[in-house]
Amino acid sequence: MTDTAVAVDALEKPGGSSRWLALAVIASAQLMVVLDATIVTIALPFAQRDLAISEGNTQWVLTAYTLIFGGLLLLGGRMADYLGRRRIFMIGLIGFAAASALAGLAQNGAQLFAGRGLQGAFAALLAPAALSLLSVTFTEARERATAFSVFAGISAGGAAIGLIAGGALTEYASWRWTLLVNTPIAILALVGALAFVIRDVPAPRTGGYDVPGAVTVTLGLVSIVYGFSRAAEHGWTSGSTLGLLAAGVALLAVFVVIEQRSTNPLLPLRIPGEINRGGALLAALLIPIAMFAMFLFLSFYFQNTLGYTPLKAGVAFLPFPAGIAISAGVTSALLPKLGPRPLMVAGAALGVLGLVWLAQLSYGDSYAVSVLPAQVLIALGMGPLFVGMQAVALHQVEEEDSGVASALLNAAQQVGGAVGTALLTTISVQVAKDYVLNNPTVDNLAAKAAIHSYDVAFYVGAGFFLAAIPVIALMIRDKPANLIEGSEEGARVPLAV
Structure with missing residues (x-):
């Protein structure tokens, strides 16, 4: 029996509740990584003013993180496989704490961008190591389903939670605390990792990186x-x-x-080459394009159009993580019976309906009528999508490839978010300019041009949800019985949910 198996066995003995404490540590690190993609969104106007960042460069506060994160995730996953998941997890925590302090204390735009890029680099170590650690910590099917349901809920809802936390910190402390808050959290997670996360045995390395x-x-x-x-x-x-x-x-x-x-x-092409996994990864690339569009433009709508304070804008997103928590729990119960495909197709269809609903926004609309129902629809769709994507993407991956497979799933989501932010922001800016040129005599022109640009962005986002439906329907073919497959002595990483 391997050292990893011995460690896991010890955690699973009667009274061995340490594995659930390990889940809390790993989940807190994952939450920190995911919410950091959006926690500064509501704080952007304040950081831009304090550091004299131009309009054209403001988006790099977001994309410097998501791009470096997504671009280096594959390397981070391979390092986790070869150097040890627990070791890379702890290195990632230390680096993330330091990078967050650098970004939070930035005195100009360049320092802020550099800090955000370093956050992304260390997040690229944390995320794949965290997901791989769950694979080797929870080996019993029912407990594994619970652990990965928690992880999937955090992955899906973390972006919205980041908006809420960012609003509260911006309003009651400073925009800098949207970044500085990570440092004490990462240090506490490091202490927890030392105490509760199992020591795993790295895969044999036969070459470089x-x-x-x-x-x-x-x-x-x-x-x-x-x-x-x-x-x-x-x-x-x-x-x-x-x-x-x-x-x-x-x-x-x-x-x-x-x-x-x-x-x-860095990326063995056999990993995305398997048709089920390839479908899950392609869906993981498409879905965040639409989701990040919702966060970005609703944040602008709440603060610039409805006049919400940062905290109120954050709270306005609360139905989103609540809806995801509910739908992720229901999905984890239905997945072994129905399989991932029908649940994911239903989730994407709900996403289309939600964004089309949002695209009907007009000047003077209320939150309760125009935004809340759409948020609920999208949230109920995201639970099945994220749980299903994680389940299929990690199905029957060899243990030595578990880190890079986890990284590829995270990379697809982060790259989708970065591309979506840049693409839909560009479309929105151009649409707003055209509206102003074509309607020079309209009252409240700036506000109506902005809302029109958001509507167009929501329609485009709905198109990406719609594009995911045939991908899921044609490429994801796993049967429900496959969802409870186990593995002998950790030879294969079991299905994630």
Whole structure:
């Protein structure tokens, strides 16, 4: 029996409740990582004013984190496999604490962007290590379902919780505390990891870390997102926009070639090549594009149109994590009976309905009529989507690949969020400009132009939810019986939920 198996066995003996304390530690770290993608959203106007950040550069407070996070997740997952999940988890916590302090104490925009980028880099170590640790800590099917249901709920609802926490901290403390708050949380999680998280045995390493692959995929993603952001100012057909987008696509193509030829690839192509897993990963790329659009533009709508305070704007998002918690719990109970496909299709359909509802916003509408029902619909859809994506993406992955498989799922979500933020912001800006030019005599022109731009962005977001439906229906074919498969001596990482 391996050292990891011995450690897990000790945790599972009568009275061995340490594994649930380990779940609390791992879940708190995952929550910190996920909510940090949005916790500064409501604080952006205040940080922009204090640090004299230009309108064009403000989005990098968000995308510096999500891009570096998504771009380095594969490398982080492979490091977790080769150096040990617990060790990488703790290194990630230490680095995340330091990077959060740097960002929170920033004296100019460059320091803030650098701190956010470093947060993303250390989050790329934390996230895959956390998910892999759950795979080796919980081996009994029913307990594993509970553990991963908690994890999936946090992954799906963390972004909304970040908006609520960000609003409260901005209003009652300072925008800086939306970043500084991570430092004590990470330190407490580090103490908990030392006490309760199991020591795992790293997979044998036969080569290096595929640095060329890590560099090309990260630069490719940055180039694509920067190209989208440039389009807002220079147009889609400008040389700089087309050049950046073409360079990004070329770099991603080079990345695929490197992975095909590498003896120790960052991303073994067999992982996304399995049709069920490939479908889950493609859905994980599409869904956050729509979800981040909702967070970003509703945040603007609450504060700029309805005049909400930062805290009230955060509280206005509360139905979202509540709805996800309910739907994730129901999904974990239905998944072994129905399988992931019908639940995920239903979730995506609810997302389409919710965003189409939001796209009907007009000047003078109320929150209760125009926003709340749409939020509930989207939240009820996100639970089945996130639980199902995690379940299928980690199904029957070899133990030595569990870190990189976990990283790939997280990377797809983060890249989708970064691309969605840049793409839909660009579309929104252009739509607002066109509205102003075409309706110069309309009363309250600025407010109505903004709402019209949000509506268009919500329609585009609904399109991404809609695109996910055929992907799920055609590619995810797992039967309900497969959802309770176990593994012998940890030879395979069991299904996540």
